[in-house]
Amino acid sequence: MSASPKTVLGWIGESVRRADGTPKTTGEFAYASDLQAAGMLWGHTLRAPHAHARVRGIDLSAALTMPGVHAVLTHEDVPGRKTYGLEFHDQPVLAIDRVRYFGEPVAVVAAEHPEQARRAAERIVVDYEPLPPIADPERATESEPLHPARETYETGHYLDDPRPNVVRSMRVVHGDPDARGDVVVEGTYEIGTQDQAFLGPESGLAVPDGEGGVDIYVATQWLHVDREQVAPCLALPEEQVRIHLAGVGGAFGGREDLSIQIHAALLALHTSRPVKMVYNRQESFTGHVHRHPARIHAQHHATRDGRLVCVKMQILLDGGAYASSSTAVTANATSFACGPYAVPNAHIETTCVFTNNPPCGAMRGFGAVQTCFAAEAQMDKLARALELDPIELRLLNALAPGDTLPTGQRIDGSLPVAEVIRRCAALPEPAPEELPRPAIRLPGGAGNTTRGEGVRRGTGFAVGFKNIAYSEGFDDSCAARVRLFADGSAEVHCAAAEVGQGVTNVILQVARTELETEDVRLAPGTTAAVGSAGSSSASRMTWMAAGAVRDACRAALAERESRGGGEVDVERVYRHRPTAPLDPETGQVGDLPAHVAFACAAMKVVAEVDVDLGLTRIVWIGTAQDVGKAINPQAVEGQIEGGTAQGIGLALMEEIQTRDGVITNASFTDYLIPTALDVPPIVSELVEDPEPDAPYGVKGVGEPPTVVSTAAVVAALRDATGRELSRVPVRPDDIVGLT
Amino acid sequence: MHGRVKISLTINGERREADVWEGESLLFALRERLGLPGSKNACEQGECGSCSVILDGELVCACLVLAAQADGHEVVTVEGPGFEHVQQAFVEAGAVQCGFCTPGLVVATAALLKQTPDPNEDEIREALSGNLCRCTGYAKIFDAVRLAAERA
Ligand code: FES
């Protein structure tokens, strides 16, 4: 257990108690689902029961006469643009003439009681003509286009791929892609669809302002990008749409896309009453995007002494029905496909396709999770083929500053791959436990399924990396505003979304350090008081908010100084160094880098597997992570532990199951996430190698543990079972050899 | 709506009355009718423990109890008295991230410590296995439970 944090909120580098900790333990903290307003109605969404269907007509008459109902709206009631999306506006606010995924919103209802709204929605009669769904991503490029009206995306940065249903395809050709090594290993890997499964379902409250505008209180990851998408659909200027951060019950990428924002606002503006919407768990599974399922074929060539010669990979990502952030996930999967190794020659090809499966987008790890699983399995295969120690093989090939990535980008910042490997490898593993022992310490746990006869122990190791912040030329910025008052106190405004990761403390710690006072408040996040912070995603928010708050604090002090005292109010926008897109034909960088910076992690996992019953128990995990500079070490450990648990989930149990595109396990009864019995003790080493370009040397810390843990867990299961286990989540059938 | 019932119960030591629809859960009544939104709704199926409350001294999922069933009974929610040392320990141990699981875990921890004042690791894990947390990976939650046990 780490040292207890100080009671007063402190400076950079200290384990500081969460500013929102106490209200979150007492129940006072207001999550989006806790909001109330006088005269409030409840909204409910009618969702499509088909993965693919034409909508021939919608009859609202029965619903409109149901008790308590105030509004029933369809696409015809969307006053402005009928579609929205993070990068492309390809997703209808409410279905127009076709539904493309199971659970797509078709109509919304507002009523006095949530149950009345639900019942009224049941009375809406939608005339669907079911269409054959594209359920298999392998067949997508041979199927009828799901978005026939879609022109080529005219960014110029993307490979012009004429095949139907391609969201984005990408190619990285580096060195001599036909170079051959003395030893070749090959494998095909599959990653199932993971859900963010944040605990607080999508929720929010829209309140009409009486002057045609609306205030939306919502759990989101990026207030300003929500507004950019919401306002045009409501046909309102951005000033008339104010988006405020309501308490967020976890995010992990799943709140980057809109959920209730436009729907609740439409109902509120239509009824002139506040409207609250809260998804239940089942609806939440269809209410946000998921982690892309992937199929990856990899071929690794190495010299006899273990140096990588060439890596070839074909990556197929299923983007589901709408684009969301799939283009960026494609770029990440491609960029980090080889893992943190020096690879002189490579040929990586990635295709992300549209299907009628659940839409996929951002989830912690963002494309790098899938490829890390494949690349690390390949490294272990290579180690076996070469009869080398897998850790030695990784050290031999570890990327280091000065090395070049397959995209041609030179690592010019910090990336201590060898050090995280060494420090992780040095962590002592616990000794094997004797039998007999209590059932809870055996695979199968309290289920009491075994006395331990078939239990084998294995150790796995993996290394992974990914980028920090936005890439490929995205104008990535964060604003902060600092007000200094005559009494010496200060107020900071920053729209950075506190999604649980602890950015509130980062902001306060930076402001206290820069202003040299403890008397700092953070104002609530809203589009009405400060510029965009960008998203709480891509492991960017600590870096970006620290930069913006630092700059605003310094500017505020300078202004007070130059004025000789008094109150000041300054806003500053921070940007990291510019990036540029990769060449669409070769995937190589030009003059500017494609990614700003990188972070890596190594992980060692000890697992026990009952090889007769197919049950597993993760015994212990040790990890060393490149964190730049830990602003709040206790919170960094928390990110590592939580991120690791999500990777355990993908390795062992988490998968959205679909039949012809229809989700069949949309509940916590059927979609399992790790419980207190599934996550072992985790020892984390924080490797502090400051990032030269970043404020205080920080790096994002949220994603690397998720990138690496799935690969490391499955490596341990392979070691215990001797089986290939090329698909996650690993099922009991895979372990006992029934598949 | 049809089937309304009046219920009267003790919540956090106070006598309270509410006018509920017969299909409503205790969780809904607490959150939406009685001004006690501290208990959280994350699944409504008894799978996550976010809605944990104490009903007549027993730890229950408020989403699985009908409001009408609680008529005449005694309920303690996270807003109630007796949780301070657990709450404090959660904050200090860094066991709170998004915090959506926290109210349920606070109540479940208090229930555990009442029964088992000095729980070992296995007992903690087993007792809290009905409370899902998606953010923390549980390690700091276990720290919090040990800290609360030490201080009790
Ligand atoms: S909301 Fe009651 S157990 Fe999940």
Ligand code: FES
């Ligand atoms: S802290 Fe977010 S679910 Fe536990």
